[in-house]
Amino acid sequence: MTLKIGELAALSKVSRDTLRFYEKHGLITPSARNASGYRLYSDADVHRISFIISAKEVGFTLNEIHQLLKLEVTKDEKSCQDVKQFVDDKIAVVNQRLAEIKRIKTSLQTLSNACCGGDKPATHCTILEALSDQTN
Amino acid sequence: MTLKIGELAALSKVSRDTLRFYEKHGLITPSARNASGYRLYSDADVHRISFIISAKEVGFTLNEIHQLLKLEVTKDEKSCQDVKQFVDDKIAVVNQRLAEIKRIKTSLQTLSNACCGGDKPATHCTILEALSDQTN
DNA sequence: GTAAACCCTAGAGTATAGTCTAGGGTCAAG
DNA sequence: CTTGACCCTAGACTATACTCTAGGGTTTAC
Ligand SMILES: [Zn+2]
Ligand SMILES: [Zn+2]
Ligand SMILES: [Zn+2]
Ligand SMILES: [Zn+2]
Numbered sequence: 459m460t461l462k463i464g465e466l467a468a469l470s471k472v473s474r475d476t477l478r479f480y481e482k483h484g485l486i487t488p489s490a491r492n493a494s495g496y497r498l499y500s501d502a503d504v505h506r507i508s509f510i511i512s513a514k515e516v517g518f519t520l521n522e523i524h525q526l527l528k529l530e531v532t533k534d535e536k537s538c539q540d541v542k543q544f545v546d547d548k549i550a551v552v553n554q555r556l557a558e559i560k561r562i563k564t565s566l567q568t569l570s571n572a573c574c575g576g577d578k579p580a581t582h583c584t585i586l587e588a589l590s591d592q593t594n
Numbered sequence: 595m596t597l598k599i600g601e602l603a604a605l606s607k608v609s610r611d612t613l614r615f616y617e618k619h620g621l622i623t624p625s626a627r628n629a630s631g632y633r634l635y636s637d638a639d640v641h642r643i644s645f646i647i648s649a650k651e652v653g654f655t656l657n658e659i660h661q662l663l664k665l666e667v668t669k670d671e672k673s674c675q676d677v678k679q680f681v682d683d684k685i686a687v688v689n690q691r692l693a694e695i696k697r698i699k700t701s702l703q704t705l706s707n708a709c710c711g712g713d714k715p716a717t718h719c720t721i722l723e724a725l726s727d728q729t730n
Numbered sequence: 731g732t733a734a735a736c737c738c739t740a741g742a743g744t745a746t747a748g749t750c751t752a753g754g755g756t757c758a759a760g
Numbered sequence: 761c762t763t764g765a766c767c768c769t770a771g772a773c774t775a776t777a778c779t780c781t782a783g784g785g786t787t788t789a790c
Contacts (some may be wrong), residue, residue: 464766474767479748494756496767505726512725516705517698520747526725533716541721542711549702556695559688562653566685569652575678580669585677589648589662590641600736610737611779619777630786632737656777737786742779749774756767 460490460498470507477507483520485510485527517552596626596634606643613643619656621646621663653688 467474477497480486486506488497499507509530513523522544529536529544572584580586603610613633616622622642624633635643645666649659658680665672665680708720716722 462767473749475749476747478769483747494767495769496756508727509725512727516701516725517695521745529716530722530726533719533722536716537713538710538716538719538721539713541716541719542706542709545702545706545709545721549699549706552695552699552702556692556699559653559692559695563685563688563692565652566681566688570678570681570685573678573681574674577673577675580665580672580674580677583669583674583677585674585681586666586669589645589652590666591644591648598737609779612777614738615778630737631739632786657775731790733789735786735788738784740782742781744777744779746776747774749772751772752770754768757765759763759765760761 460500461504463488463497463499466499466504466507469504470511472507472511480507480510480520483524485520485523518548522548596636597640599624599633599635602635602640602643605640606647608643608647616643616646616656619660621656621659654684658684 461469463474463477467477470477477486481488481497486503489500489503490498492498506527509527510523513526514520518526525544529541533541569585569588572588574584597605599610599613603613606613613622617624617633622639625636625639626634628634642663645663646659649662650656654662661680665677669677705721705724708724710720
């Protein structure tokens with residue numbers, strides 16, 4: 459079974475452009491072209507794009523998916539340790555981002571809580587004051 | 595007291611380039627130039643860059659800081675309600691990002707937990723399997 | 731009086747992840 | 761045999777927030 463780009467796009471719920479973009483960046487190359495140069499995707503290709511999409515959904519960047527695909531393709535030379543390590547490294551990065559966003563949320567919440575929210579002029583607003591404060 | 599760009603940069607711990615970049619994007623314009631065209635920053639300018647930096651630290655984008663500066667400058671025409679609403683809107687956005695990152699973290703954690711992490715070939719690796727799974 | 735350190739502008743480059751456009755070829759249906 | 765839906769390429773454009781480069785002018789210290 460082979461699919462043309464539009465068919466694979468519909469199946470995978472990504473755009474044709476995205477498939478071509480992934481190809482340009484070495485993530486997936488159709489296993490064949492027809493006489494007119496149309497891309498033809500095989501079952502293996504469908505499998506691969508599915509892998510890419512799943513990996514995106516769990517938060518890997520395209521660059522990381524690149525690495526993951528290498529692991530996947532050479533999985534008989536790699537160990538579970540290698541794969542797990544890769545995921546754990548990503549978890550560490552995600553945890554950092556999480557901490558940063560939590561910090562931001564807390565800061566904003568503190569700002570908001572201090573403001574009276576009334577309809578009088580904001581000349582006395584604690585939010586604007588706090589942002590203007592030269593504590594740096 | 596007036597400062598040249600390098601002095602303000604050192605004081606504010608941002609780069610000269612960043613100051614010029616902010617200027618190009620309408621965030622801060624030095625109140626004067628000397629005869630040679632050098633930027634000269636006043637106390638008010640220092641105050642303004644401090645506002646910008648504080649706002650960045652609590653997670654506002656440059657675009658949002660633009661809006662905030664408008665609120666700050668016209669604070670006698672604006673109410674606390676306006677300012678608080680602005681912050682609360684941002685909190686809502688941050689909460690969404692937080693939820694998304696938590697989702698990602700959970701997914702990654704689930705993947706990692708299922709993998710044995712051993713040193714045998716990853717041909718049986720549950721992580722690679724899960725990512726390959728065509729449930730879409 | 732010259733060299734280092736600083737300033738200027740305009741514009742290109744970086745990273746991320748696509749989306750869109752122009753200009754043209756291909757294929758199936760009626 | 762033509763119309764619409766599809767395919768191709770190359771390259772520009774989006775958003776975000778800078779950073780760097782090239783090619784000059786200025787200031788300051790020795
Ligand atoms: Zn108030
Ligand atoms: Zn207020
Ligand atoms: Zn294992
Ligand atoms: Zn495993």
